[in-house]
Amino acid sequence: MSTLQMTSGTEKSTTIPMIKLGTFLLMLPLLLWLFLLIILPHLDLLTVSLREKLGYREYAFSLQNYIEFFTEPLYWNTFVRTAVMSIVATAITLIVGFPVSYYIAKVIKGKKRNLLFMMCLIPFWVSELVRTFGWMILLRESGVISNFLQWTGLVDGPVELLYTDATLMVGLVYTSMLFMVVPLVSVLDTLDDSLIEAGYDLGGSTYSILREIVIPHAMPGIASGCIVVFMLTLGNYLTPTLLGGKDSLWFTEQIYNQFITRFNWESGSAFGFLLLFLSSVIVFVGLKLSRQTLADTVK
Amino acid sequence: MSNQLDLECRQLVKSFGKFTAVDNVSLEIPKGSFFSILGPSGCGKTTLLRMLAGFIEPSAGDIVIKGQSMLGVPPNKRPVNMVFQHLALFPMMNVAENIAYGLKRRKLPQAEIDKKVADVLERVSLPDAGPKDVTQLSGGQRQRIAIARSLVLEPAVLLLDEPLGALDLKLREHMKVELKQLQHEVGTTFVYITHDQSEALVMSDNVAVMNEGRFEQVGSPQDLYYNPQTAFVAGFVGDSNRWSGRVDSLDNGKALVSLDDGGAIAGISGNDRVLNVGDRVELFVRPEAITIERDSSAQTGTHIEDGQNTLSGIVENLLFDGANSRAQVRDQQTGHQVTVSLPQTGAFSDLKSGEQIRLSWGVDKARAYVSQAGVGKEQAA
Secondary structure (H helix, E strand, O other): OHHHHHHHHHHHHHHHHHHHHHHHHHHHHHHHHHHHHHHHHHHHHHHHHOEEEEEOOEEEEOOHHHHHHHHOHHHHHHHHHHHHHHHHHHHHHHHHHHHHHHHHHHHOOHHHHHHHHHHHHHHHHOOHHHHHHHHHHHHOOOOHHHHHHHHHOOOOOOOOOOOOHHHHHHHHHHHHHHHHHHHHHHHHHOOOHHHHHHHHHOOOOHHHHHHHHHHHHHHHHHHHHHHHHHHHHHOOOHHHHHHHHHHHOOHHHHHHHHHHHOOOHHHHHHHHHHHHHHHHHHHHHHHHHOOOOHHHHOO | OHHHEEEEEEEEEEEEOOEEEEEEEEEEEEOOOEEEEEOOOOOOHHHHHHHHHOOOOOOEEEEEEOOEEOOOOOHHHOOEEEEEOOEOOOOOOEHHHHHHHHHHHOOOOHHHHHHHHHHHHHHOOOOOOOOOEHHHOOHHHHHHHHHHHHHOOOOOEEEEEOOOOOOOHHHHHHHHHHHHHHHHHHOOEEEEEEOOHHHHHHHOOEEEEEEOOEEEEEEOHHHHHHOOOOHHHHHHOOOOEEEEEEEEEEEOOEEEEEEOOOOEEEEEEOOOOOOOOOOEEEEEEOHHHOEEEEOOOOOOEEEEEOOEEEEEEEEEEEEOOHHHOEEEEEOOOOOOEEEEEOOOOOOOOOOOOOOEEEEEEEHHHOEEEEOOOOOHHHHOO
16 A cells, blocks of 8 residues: 555656747747747847947947937938838728728628638748849830730830839838738637628617727737738838839838948947837737737637 | 607518528517517528618618618618617727717717716616626626617617627526516517526517518417417427327317327317318427326326317326426336326425326317428418
C-alpha cells in the first residue's frame, strides 16, 4: 500500500514539470520567432537610433537622429503624407470592401458564394510584385488603357496614368482588399438574419438597419480589417515605389534610402522607430474612436 | 363586414419551383381575436406567416389588413409586427433601446418615446428592465421584451412565430397563460403559429389546422377537439386510439367496421361524407371517451349493443402520468389494443397489469373517416 502511494507520489511530482516542458516546447518556435526576429532586432535598432557617429567606430549617445527628423521638413512632410494617405486608403478599402463582404456573407448563397469568395482570394496566389506590374502594364503610357483611349479617339496622344496619387491609391486599395473582406465576411456571417428582418419588421429603413444593427455588429471585424489594412499600407514599399514613382514620397522609401543609399543606419533606425510609433498611435486612436478594444478585434 | 376584420387572406398561394408551400389558403380573422395556425413542421405555416409579415411575396392571392391590400407593401410599411422564433432582440442595444427602435423610426419626440417605453415595460411587468442588457435577462423575460417591442408600435396584427419553443416546459406553461392574458388586456389581434397543439388549444379563440400547405379545418379549440372534420385533425389534435378497417355493414348511419388487427367496432362518419359498405376507413376514439369497469365475468371480446361498443380485455400496460394516466388494454380473442384514460377520481389507482376490465364507449364517440388519398382536403376551409 505504501509503495503504491510512493509511486503515485513520484509520478505526480514528475508529470507537472513534464506538462510545463511540453507547453514550453510547443511554444518554443513562436517564442524564438518573437524574440530573435522581432524583439532582438528592435532592441538593436533602438540602440542604433540613439547614437551618433563621431568617427570611424566611434559612437556617442545622442538624440540627433530624432532631432534631424523634426527639423528637416521633407522627412516630416513625407511622414504626415504617408499617414494621411494610409488612412484614406484604409477608408476607401472599407467603403469598397463592406458591400462586397455583405453581398458574399448575406445576399448570395451556396456555390456562388464560394465562387465569389474564391475570386477575391485568387489574385493573392500571385506575388504582389507581379500584380503591381500588371497594373503598370495597364496604366503606363504605352499600356493597355492608354492605347484603348487613343483607339477610341478620346485622346490624341498617349496618356501617362502612372505615378500619380490616384494611381497609388488604386494600387494600395487593390493590394489590401482581401485583408478587409476576410474579417468582414466572417463577422457578417455571425449576424443572425432574423435581426435584419426584425429591423425591417419594426419599420426600419435599409439605412437605419445598416447604421444601428449591421455596423454595430460588424464593428470588431471592421476594426480588425482596418488595423491590418492600415498597417500593411503604412509599411508598404513595393506599391508606392512602382506605382507612385519617384515623387510618391512614402515613408518606407525614406527608411530604405537612409539604410541603403545613404548608408546612414542611425537615421534609418530612428525613422523605423518613428514609423512604429506612428502606426501604434493611429491604431490606438482608431480603437478609442470606434470604442473597440484590441481584444475584440482578434475574437 | 370587412372593416371588422383585421386580417384577411384570399386564395393565398406560394410555390417555390414545383413545390407548393402554401396552397390556396383563405382566412378571416376578426378584430381582437387570438388566432392560431397549428400544424406539423414543414406544413407551410412559417411561409404563411412570413407572407403576412411581408418577407415573402405570395405567388397568387391577396392579403388584406384592415381593408387594405398588402401586395407589394414592404415589411417596414405594414401595420403588422412579428415576434420571431428566436426573438431577434438586438444584442447591441439595451432593453429600452430595443423597444424604442421602432418608435424612433417613426420619428416620435424623445419624451413620447420614453413614456411609451416605460408604459409597455410596465404592461409586461418588467418596469425596471429598461437599462439592462438583453443578455442579462432570463428566457421568459426576453420573451416579454420581444412582445413589448412589437406591441409598443400598436400593430393591427401581432404575428408570433413559435416564440415559446425555446423555453423549458414549466416556463412554457406559465407563458401560455400570460400570453393569453396579455392579448386579452391589449386587445390586439394575435396570429400565433405553433406545432404544439396544447399551446394552440389553450390560448386561441380560433385555430386553423394546417397540413401540406392547406387548412384542414378552422374552428374553435372545442370544435377541433370534439368535432374534427378530417382524419388528420382527429389524429393531430389531442390523443386518439386510431385503427384502420373496412365498413362491413351500415345501419341508419351507424357503420360496423371490421378492423385490420381484428375485432369490430361500430362508429359514425366523422364528417358530412356518407359512408358506404366496403369503404376503407380510419377510426378514432379518444381515450377519455371510454368508460372503464372492473369485469369479473370470464367472457372476453367485443360486443355492440344499445349504441355502445363494449370490449373486455386484459390490462397489458399501465402508463402512469398523474392526472393523465392511461392503461393499454388488449382484447385476448382478437388481439386488438385500446388505450384508455383512467378516471381522475383515483377509482382505478389500484389497477394492475393482467387484470380483466370491461371498456365501453358510445357508437357516436367512434368517428370514422374514409381513408382515401385527398379526401381530407375536400374539407379544407
